[in-house]
Amino acid sequence: MPEQTKPQKSGTTGEGGPTATSAANEGDGAYINGPTLPKTSKVVLVMDLVESVRLMAQDESGVVARWHGFTKKAAKLIPRHRGRIVKSLGDGLLAEFDHAREAVQVATALHKMIQPANQGRAQDQQLWLRVGINATPVYVDNIDIYGSGVNLAARLASLAGPGETIASAGVRDQLTDGLDADVEDMGECYLKHVEEPVRAYRVGPPGPRPVLVPEKEFNTPLQPTIAVIPFTSRSSEPEQFAIGELIADGVIGVLSKMREGRVISRLSSTALRGRASSSAAASYLGAAYCLSGSYVAMGVRGNAKLICNVELSDTKTNHILWADRFNATVGDLFEDHSALAHELSQRVAASVFNHQVDKITLQPLPSLESYSLMLGGISMMHHASAADFDRSRVVLEHLCERHRNKAEPRAWLAKWHVLRFVRGVAANRKKDAEHAMNEVKRALDINPDSSLALAMKGHVECQLLGDLDAAEISLGRALQVNSNDALAWLFKSVVSTETKQFSTALSECGKADRLSPIDPLRYLFDLIHSSALLASGNPTDSIQIAERSLRLNCHQPPTLRVLLTAQVEAEQIDAARLTLKRLLREVPGLTVNKYLSSGNPMARTRLQCAGALRRLGLPEH
Secondary structure, eight states: OOGGGSOOOOOBOTTSOBOHHHHHHHHHHHHHTOOOOOEEEEEEEEEEETTHHHHHHHHHHHHHHHHHHHHHHHHHHHHHTTEEEEEEOSSEEEEEESSHHHHHHHHHHHHHHTGGGGTTOOGGGOOOEEEEEEEEEEEEOSSOEESHHHHHHHHHHHTOOTTEEEEEHHHHHTSOBTTTBOEEEEEEEOOTTOSSOEEEEEESSOOSSOOSOOGGGGGOOSSOEEEEOOOEESSOOGGGHHHHHHHHHHHHHHHTTOTTOEEOOHHHHGGGTTOSOHHHHHHHTTOSEEEEEEEEEESSGGGOEEEEEEEEEETTTOOEEEEEEEEEEGGGGGSTTOHHHHHHHHHHHHHHHHHHHHHHHHSOGGGSOHHHHHHHHHHHHTSSOHHHHHHHHHHHHHHHHHOTTOSHHHHHHHHHHHHHHHTTSOSOHHHHHHHHHHHHHHHHHHOTTOHHHHHHHHHHHHHTSOOHHHHHHHHHHHHHHOTTOHHHHHHHHHHHHHTTOHHHHHHHHHHHHHHOTTOTTHHHHHHHHHHHHHHTTOHHHHHHHHHHHHHHOTTOHHHHHHHHHHHHHTTOHHHHHHHHHHHHHHSTTOOHHHHHTTSOTTOHHHHHHHHHHHHTTOOOO
């Protein structure tokens, strides 16, 4: 460096020469003010070994030997495609190319090249690569390449499933689809430490366990579609043929009231009756699930005994999710509220929800259908497990990112914040109320006429803010938008209970029940109904409904509190003490003060329960 450009040093020796400190500072200055590296456009490829830590833990020497043999071949392959290996990353490598075509060719070859190392090995011992490719300006020297585009290539690699290559839009623009490679649009993806979403493309076929869902599948509905195929008679008698249609009609009528699902009309599904594969036929109609079965009737007309064999299947996999046998009478099918249709519908709804929760626990979120995320998030939110509850927030937030123009995920996320406080997970009601209201406002910004978002707004105002007037207005607006919104009627009954309009509250509970007879949150419907009965001075019926709610969800503290309060009011003190023990298993360390602070402390039902807790001897603090 020329003398005039050197930084001035303050340290000197006794003879005027530079001290060691001065020399060190000069070195620092040279490092900080070194020559500017040339900037050029490159295609950056980042490759790494999937689950390398787990593989090394299983068989370190064996994996190292196989990986070393593979990287030696890769080191010869890359230069043949006019690429340069910048550096080895231990369990991966970084390479640069001048054009995307060469980078993609190398990625494809690398995936094929590693397969011989897996021959004869168990699935959990196989080596799989994931590759990220980004076309970007970078700074280059003889040792390394630098720039945010390099980091982005690594982030893209994290979106690739085993055996997959994920590329940026810049790479896509340099390729001829179908000629250079098959390219599939995976949509906008949100990457860690990257503020704006990045458009990602899968180059080549999907691997055995894809991480991303293609963009075209982001338009999947938030509710799964169910096809009910008219049941098949095991008898050849003509008069029995219509029974199968009656069963399907009854189930379709009940399932159609379920907010969280859509049902194919009977006019469409009846054409599929009697086919060898009802599930495959239902898939033709766009249904995710298919309910089918057979029956035999024995006896005389309306009094004839009916035996039904029923199964629910996943149309995508053709797997049977649930099967059972039911006994009924033919006369039941002519009733306005058929017991068989109701029971079948309940079992279908429960099986569909449970199936979605199972999928969420076994598959990465980006690979799931939107309705899986919605149903699973709602269901897990109401589980007793803290892990499931926390997971539900992750699921709903992921769905919010995927469907930024949908209000429903935001509305359910608001409900999550209400439950978070009610469950006692958080101690700051004001903070949870702010989070919940923010989600509700964002939902209403997306869709001002969302009855679900308006209902959730009223729920937040009632439960967390204690503003009954505001809650009444929000719930009234929800019912103006959709007078058949069961949750709006249910939450409105809570407000009516708090304002001592007990007959109105019970009437509103009844409307909610009729509008959603097989709601997956049936335990919540029964909980609120039980609470309204208790507040109206009917503890005996309140106990009955609360116990029914606990049969559906036995770990819910709010239901246990209502039950023990009703038991105290009915002078069933011994039973109330047993219920209190159950409550304390769910909420260890509960005190009267903690309970009062977990919601609106002046709420009528809360004060009533606090009195019961005191009578049972629960400490105040």
